[in-house]
Amino acid sequence: MTLDDLYATITARRTADADSSWTAKLLSEGPEKCAEKFGEEAIEAIIEAVRGDRAALTREAADVLYHMMVMLAARDVPLSDVMAELDRRQAQSGLAEKAARR
Template sequence: MSGFTLDDLAAIVAARADATAETSYTRSLIEAGPARVAKKLGEEGVEAALATASGARAELVAEAADVLYHLMVALRVRDVPLADVMAELERRTAQSGLQEKAARTR
């Protein structure tokens, strides 16, 4: 089992965001702006969904990695710390998903 975490990925994205666009794909995405980052995240999400439907495990693993990477870039471009997302997940998991959804619709 790998010791690599989302915190590690966020740190790598942060470091690469400080590089030049000529040497860093991450930096080039950030310089392209939030709309471009959103488009890439959406594309990768669709590809992950299609891989889920196809049943090809290796393809889903690769697409899921792309989604997580592009999500980290999206968080970076909007200046949202991963810790904020994790805190929201922690808050939501304090109850069942059905209870959480029911509370949102009220």
């Protein structure tokens, strides 16, 4: 599965029954709830990274990617916009990009 596939699945589930789809349930609860859930999953991934448990970190990283995509969908931000921003940033060094933010 690619990130594009995952995003397409998430957006397709927007109209699913919230009683039978976790994605539909999250989206029905609004962008704020989606952002909260993303934050929870990010913290769990950080904990596993510090612990050094590769298998747990892998599982949590998958949760982070999924919940980030749900959060994007909740705010109607296409994955292609995020990828375009990454492409734009790739054209310059990370250090130069960070310095330009100041």
